Structure formats: structure tokens, C-alpha cells
Amino acid sequence: MGQKEAHMRTVWWEDGVVKMIDQRLLPHQFEIVAFDNEHDVARAIREMYIRGAPAIGAAAGFGMALAAQRSQAATTEDLLNDLRTAYDVLYASRPTAVNLRWALDRMMALATSLREQPHQVVRDALVAEAQRIADEDIETNQRMARYGAELVPEGANILHHCNTGGLATVDWGTALGVIRMAHEQGKNIHVWVDETRPRLQGARLTAWELMQWGVPMTLIADNAAGYLMWSGQVDLVTVGADRIAANGDVANKIGTYKLAVVAKENNIPFYVVAPTSTIDLQTPTGRDIPIEERDPREVTHVLGQCNIAPEGVNAYNPAFDITPHELVTAIITEYGVVRPPYEENLRRVVEQAEADRKARQASGSV
Numbered sequence: 001m002g003q004k005e006a007h008m009r010t011v012w013w014e015d016g017v018v019k020m021i022d023q024r025l026l027p028h029q030f031e032i033v034a035f036d037n038e039h040d041v042a043r044a045i046r047e048m049y050i051r052g053a054p055a056i057g058a059a060a061g062f063g064m065a066l067a068a069q070r071s072q073a074a075t076t077e078d079l080l081n082d083l084r085t086a087y088d089v090l091y092a093s094r095p096t097a098v099n100l101r102w103a104l105d106r107m108m109a110l111a112t113s114l115r116e117q118p119h120q121v122v123r124d125a126l127v128a129e130a131q132r133i134a135d136e137d138i139e140t141n142q143r144m145a146r147y148g149a150e151l152v153p154e155g156a157n158i159l160h161h162c163n164t165g166g167l168a169t170v171d172w173g174t175a176l177g178v179i180r181m182a183h184e185q186g187k188n189i190h191v192w193v194d195e196t197r198p199r200l201q202g203a204r205l206t207a208w209e210l211m212q213w214g215v216p217m218t219l220i221a222d223n224a225a226g227y228l229m230w231s232g233q234v235d236l237v238t239v240g241a242d243r244i245a246a247n248g249d250v251a252n253k254i255g256t257y258k259l260a261v262v263a264k265e266n267n268i269p270f271y272v273v274a275p276t277s278t279i280d281l282q283t284p285t286g287r288d289i290p291i292e293e294r295d296p297r298e299v300t301h302v303l304g305q306c307n308i309a310p311e312g313v314n315a316y317n318p319a320f321d322i323t324p325h326e327l328v329t330a331i332i333t334e335y336g337v338v339r340p341p342y343e344e345n346l347r348r349v350v351e352q353a354e355a356d357r358k359a360r361q362a363s364g365s366v
């Protein structure tokens with residue numbers, strides 16, 4: 001079985017195609033797939049070859065770059081029309097992770113700002129922008145990790161849900177990135193890894209990554225988490241996010257809400273680690289976040305293979321839930337640790353991120 005080399009990315013651009021690790025096959029098979037058009041990238045996101053909010057965003061950026069590269073348009077106006085179509089195709093791939101829309105908007109805004117330029121200039125600029133989104137993701141994760149690691153006490157037992165590692169991002173990770181940083185800083189930590197039914201991102205991906213990084217860990221059934229918190233075996237909970245509403249409500253992998261309730265009941269800090277690209281100021285509360293509903297077969301069949309339920313059973317499979325902001329101790333971003341009142345403090349970090357990006361653009365470093 002292959003390994004994700006130390007500096008290998010989850011998704012990248014190579015010789016005019018997008019390459020990614022096929023996460024459906026991990027941990028038993030390690031395969032790289034390549035796509036040369038935006039339709040296949042949209043399918044890869046929908047079918048979860050690639051998953052995790054920041055990784056989905058980066059893949060969508062590359063999907064737009066592919067669309068720009070493939071377009072037969074002879075004018076910039078026609079190219080913009082092709083890009084609008086590609087935007088819609090990619091946008092429809094998965095509904096909850098807002099990093100998808102964030103990356104698509106960023107690509108489209110750049111293309112529109114260059115509408116007076118020759119079409120070849122726009123094509124090249126989009127490839128460069130997609131690459132920048134990917135590069136920045138790693139830097140962002142490492143900044144979050146440094147802030148987050150300060151909140152991890154020596155000897156901590158950390159409960160983690162889903163996969164938020166290098167595989168859920170371009171590299172390094174969000175919540176798991178904090179854990180990795182704390183471990184690399186020499187802290188003696190241990191991670192309880194939720195298996196994360198039904199797609200088993202914890203058992204398949206998080207366990208695989210932590211073992212490669214040498215972080216002490218123990219895999220548990222999701223249902224064991226409450227008992228571990230009640231019996232004093234958890235010092236903090238860290239999770240990622242797929243979308244954070246303007247009021248601080250958090251959409252994350254199904255099961256996150258239950259963890260937050262039990263953490264509160266047991267006075268355990270509950271930290272969400274997410275970049276500012278996951279904060280959606282256009283969505284007022286968690287009730288306004290679209291929750292993806294996936295194939296019930298993911299519940300009735302383990303990894304699409306072994307049927308564990310009676311034939312014909314009715315099943316329901318929401319992929320995410322909402323954790324109300326009152327249950328969140330803090331949100332760790334690349335601009336520091338955000339605490340309540342979230343409405344005001346989240347706006348501040350998003351505005352700061354936007355101002356920094358514009359300053360980089362103006363100074364020509366973008």
C-alpha cells in the first residue's frame with residue numbers, strides 16, 4: 001500500500017490536469033486519479049474521491065482552471081460565458097461546504113475583473129489563481145494550527161470527529177492540523193478517533209493519518225464518545241466545519257452536535273477549527289445552511305458493500321448537522337482564536353482576511 005509522502009498534496013495541478021488522491025479507496029489502496037475537465041472534477045467531489053471543505057474548495061478552483069483551459073472561446077466575453085456554465089456545474093456538486101462557493105466566487109471575480117484583457121491572459125490568470133488557492137490553504141492551516149496548539153494542554157486526551165487532516169485540505173489539516181502541531185511541538189497527547197459512521201472518515205482516514213504522523217491514538221465507535229466524556233477521559237473536543245453561519249452556528253459532519261451537547265454537559269471545551277473561507281456571513285444562522293442528504297445505501301451498506309439491514313428497509317442519511325453557537329467554546333481561524341460574541345468577532349476576521357487578500361493583490365504579490 002502507498003503512503004502520502006510528507007509533502008504530498010491531496011489535490012494538485014500537473015501538466016494541465018488536476019490530480020488527486022482517491023480517498024474512497026483508503027486506507028487499503030493508495031491511488032492517484034487525474035481529470036482533464038470540470039465535469040469529472042464535479043463528479044469526483046460528489047462521489048467523494050475528494051472530500052473535506054477546504055479540499056473541495058481547492059478542487060473546485062482547479063475545475064474552473066480546467067474549464068478555462070478547455071474552452072474554445074475566441075473572445076473573453078465567450079470565455080466568461082463558458083466559465084459561468086462551469087461555475088454552475090461545480091457548484092451543484094455538494095451543497096453544505098461553503099468553501100466550494102468561496103473558491104468559485106474567487107475564480108469568477110478574477111475572470112470578471114480581467115474582462116478587458118485578451119482571453120489567453122484570463123486563462124493563464126485562472127490557472128495561477130487556482131494554484132494560489134491551493135498554496136494559501138496550506139499556509140492558512142499552519143497558522144490555525146499554531147493558534148490552536150496553544151489551547152492543547154500537555155498530556156491532553158483529545159476527542160476528534162470525522163477527518164480534518166491533510167486529506168480534508170490541500171495539506172496539513174484544520175482540527176487534525178492543530179493536533180499534529182501540538183504533537184510536533186513535543187506535547188504528550190492522545191487522540192480518541194470517532195469512527196464517523198456512515199462513511200467512516202475517522203476509521204479510514206483520520207486513523208491512517210495519525211498513524212503516519214506517529215500521534216498516539218485509539219479508534220472508538222461513535223457511540224463510545226459520551227461515555228468517555230462522562231468518565232473524565234476527554235480534556236477537549238476538536239472538530240472542523242463545513243460552514244459557519246454569521247451567528248457562529250456550525251455545520252459539520254453528522255454527529256458533531258451530539259458531541260457538543262455532551263461536552264457542555266461535562267464542562268469540556270469544544271473547539272471548532274476552520275479557515276475564514278468556511279465562514280459564511282451571507283447565511284444568518286445554522287437553520288439557513290443547506291444540509292446534504294446522501295444515498296440511504298451509505299447507512300444500510302458498510303462502504304457500499306456489506307448489507308447490514310433487512311432488504312427494503314427505510315433509511316435516512318443526512319451528512320451534516322448544526323451545532324448551535326452557544327455550545328462552541330471558540331472557533332480557531334488563521335486570524336486567531338474567535339470567542340463570543342461570534343456575530344461581531346467572526347465579521348471582524350472575515351473582513352481582515354478580505355482586506356489582506358486585496359492588499360496582496362494590489363502589491364502585485366497576487
Ligand SMILES: CSC[C@@H](O)[C@@H](O)C(=O)COP(=O)(O)O
Nearest residue numbers: 051052053162164168240241253
Ligand atoms: C477540514 S474538514 C471540516 C469538515 O469538512 C469535515 O469535518 C467534514 O465534515 C467532512 O465531510 P465530508 O463529507 O467527508 O466532506
